[in-house]
Amino acid sequence: MNELALNALLCGLLGGASIEQSHGFINDGKEVSVRIDCETPRYVIEVGRDGRSSRDSIHQAIFAAWLTDKKPMVVLIDTDGREGRYEQEMRAVAARLDVEYAVCSEAFLVRWAATAPFRDLGLDKSIDDLPLEASARGFCNLPFAD
Numbered sequence: 854m855n856e857l858a859l860n861a862l863l864c865g866l867l868g869g870a871s872i873e874q875s876h877g878f879i880n881d882g883k884e885v886s887v888r889i890d891c892e893t894p895r896y897v898i899e900v901g902r903d904g905r906s907s908r909d910s911i912h913q914a915i916f917a918a919w920l921t922d923k924k925p926m927v928v929l930i931d932t933d934g935r936e937g938r939y940e941q942e943m944r945a946v947a948a949r950l951d952v953e954y955a956v957c958s959e960a961f962l963v964r965w966a967a968t969a970p971f972r973d974l975g976l977d978k979s980i981d982d983l984p985l986e987a988s989a990r991g992f993c994n995l996p997f998a999d
Contacts, residue, residue, distance in 0.1 A: 854963065859930050860900045862966040863957065864891035876920045889917045891928075896953070898926045903933065903940050903956075911946055926953035928995070930962065953996050961992035 854862075857873075864872040870893045877886040891898040897917035901907025907929060914925035927947055929940055936944070940956070947954035 856902055860890045862962050863900055863928060865966060867893050869894055878920060887917060895924055896926045897921055897923045898928055900928045902930050903937060908939060911950065911952055914952055924953060928955045928957060930959045931956050932959050955995045957993035
């Protein structure tokens with residue numbers, strides 16, 4: 854599954870979230886913009902896979918937080934079940950810069966989204982459909998799922 858599809862799955866589980874939200878700013882007299890992977894009323898979230906290409910996620914989250922006055926978060930999608938070099942680096946840098954950091958298993962995220970129709974959330978689409986059970990939180994430890 855590609856990164857955009859994973860962003861959509863994760864963002865879809867967060868009540869009131871918007872995927873690929875664009876925010877403009879002025880640079881050198883011109884209007885330019887950045888896209889935020891997932892945005893909630895309180896957070897700007899950059900989502901990346903557990904590899905080298907996701908190292909810029911912290912930069913993107915912090916810049917988006919500056920633009921929106923929201924809290925930055927990085928969510929890495931774990932594809933192999935272990936914390937590799939780049940994940941360790943990201944976790945350490947996020948902690949140092951006070952950026953919320955979470956890891957979600959790709960397989961768990963796909964299964965959780967696939968079973969969403971079987972969980973009754975009523976008509977309130979602002980409710981997060983996130984795993985709250987301790988056993989599930991081991992596969993997706995989003996900090997605001999408490």
